[in-house]
Amino acid sequence: MGEGAAIENDVMAAGYTEALVACPECDLVHSVPEIEDGEQGHCIRCGSLLYVRHRNSLDRSLAFAITGLFFFILANMFPLLTFELDGQSQSNRLIDGAIAFMDAGYWELGLVVFVASIVAPLMVLIVLISVLLPMRLNIAPTNVKVQIRLLTHLKPWAMSEIFILGIIVAFVKLSDFADVSVGLSLVAFVLMVAAVVMAYMTLDDSAIWRRLKELKA
Template identity: 50%
Template sequence: MDNSGVHPDKAPDNQYIRICSECDLVHHHVPVARGQTAYCKRCGKTLYRGHSYALERSLAFAVCGLAFFAVANVAPLLIFSMQGNSNANLLIDGGLEFLKTDYWFLGLLVLFASVIAPFLLLCVIILMVAPVLMGRAPVVSGALFRAYARLRPWAMGEIFIIGIIVAYVKLSDFADVFVGTALFGFMGMVISSVLALLYLDPRELWLRIEANRS
């Protein structure tokens, strides 16, 4: 399955096509029933699956991800205690601290990849999927698909979690460090986002949009 584009490719005979990501063999898109999987004819790689209520699941996980996002941004992330002084940091504090220094561009990058992009991606998924499930075909669907394709590579929450764990291990050598509720909220958001993306098949969504339009 070609994940690089979000709009289903149309062959000259007006049939949608699927391109194997392993061997580039072009297949006509054949709708599969829930629970079934379409494989490449040449190499056997999975092309796409017919998930049960895939779009509904994607929407549910995206909403769930937003709830976790709120927890991740309101609650403290790491709490430091050294020589009687205690200090709690929020998720956005890392990026904001960089903005005050000569490394402001790095701060912008951290804020975008850890806070802004994951939030926008979840919002875009909800705005893309919810109207379609209600039988509508919004005129902004194309713009939302393009935003989805651009945001997806930037949502790197899982890498940020590794960074937090590394910071926790390093700092615990010379200070008492406690993990705040935000870390669990952030991990919940990352897991919810991964599942929302797993169940979101842009081609299936686009086919539903076209069906709603007709």
């Protein structure tokens, strides 16, 4: 990296500079030309995708994040699964999965389930909304660099919700002896996972920095 890298260090740290972008495959550094929304930039050496300018990226990501938060609340309000055996029924909430592992002595596993099913998605949704909602209202959000970095770190956790779903499915299959009914919260949880994934997929980091620059200008 040359002297230029020091100039926009903040933005660099977040993996993006307005002027330069490195190819993820062959590391060739390109200057970023002005492209229109909906267009893609490719590496001139190997043809790998360098960046995409999604149409209305920030608004769409915000819409998915707000939808996700709504489903998150629903997912935590109602039973996830209800078991019925010999006339007795037992309902499980989302948090009961983590509690059950901890009660059984598997506290590390319980902690992982707790983080993956509740803490990580909630943090992702709150960070997305706290960055994107002010921008929508023409206010420059604070601590954007830290929040974007947090989003990047949380991404594998947010995606691991899919494994949590796998555990739930396995749980249902193992419960052949009991009548298992799916609660409203399980549906809400699946929709929340989909909303989180879509919020990440539609989010264009470079659009955040462009919008931030506009707001601070």
